[in-house]
Amino acid sequence: MVVVLMGPPGAGKGTQAVRLAERLGLAHVASGDLFREAIAAGTSLGRQAKGYMDRGELVPDDIVVRMILERIGRPDCAAGVVLDGFPRTEAQAEALDRALVAQGKQVNAALELDVPEAVVLERLTRRRICRNCQAPYHMEYSPPAQEGVCDRCGGDLYQREDDGEATVRHRLQVYAEQTAPLLSCYRQRSILRRVSGTGEMDEVAERLVRALGRGAA
């Protein structure tokens, strides 16, 4: 099964993709996480992506597509995957479809997390991320047990370069212009489900599972 999780920056894609992947027994692949890992490791992929990311712009399609197709071709994705942050342009969606068709697969569901802009701004400007495993925290809604330390792996928490208010506003504009048009493609295929992303994180997780036609476990 291939599930695409969509929604503006800060909608909760990373938070929910981990839960959904665990619930469904699928791999979780997040394009932003892969880029941040490459930046931390100082690879040429990281150097290519960093400037675009810091400015809140999309990394060019050819770079993203190569990285994601390589990742979803690995054995842990054989049973299926929750894609978080990919595709983000029509060219990326087409490249994904071509690669899946070649493997006898397809995008089975696209889930759109719907969150008002004011909520997104509040979430992102107070978000902290683990430098090691990239788990997201929020200083008020999901703080770590010990300030500055990841509950999951003990890594340092930091604020992303692109989480300042001006860059978040630019990322929202980029989403509206370049990514939101993809929603209608998935709607036309009758595989788009829109889910409210506000409320408790566990409630949102239940809504997503239900939108896929799966009951409470």
Ligand code: AP5
């Ligand atoms: P990426 O890392 O994908 O960022 P994004 O899509 O902008 O999304 P975010 O990670 O900011 O937010 P999220 O929706 O995952 O929310 P989260 O769960 O963390 O991309 C970064 C950059 O990489 C892009 O700008 C681009 O440059 C590049 N890139 C990546 N993919 C690309 C692609 N395909 N093509 C080209 N370029 C690409 O939640 C946010 C906060 O809210 C957290 O603090 C969380 O704890 C909190 N929160 C979550 N849910 C709730 C809730 N229900 N209630 C209260 N708080 C909540």
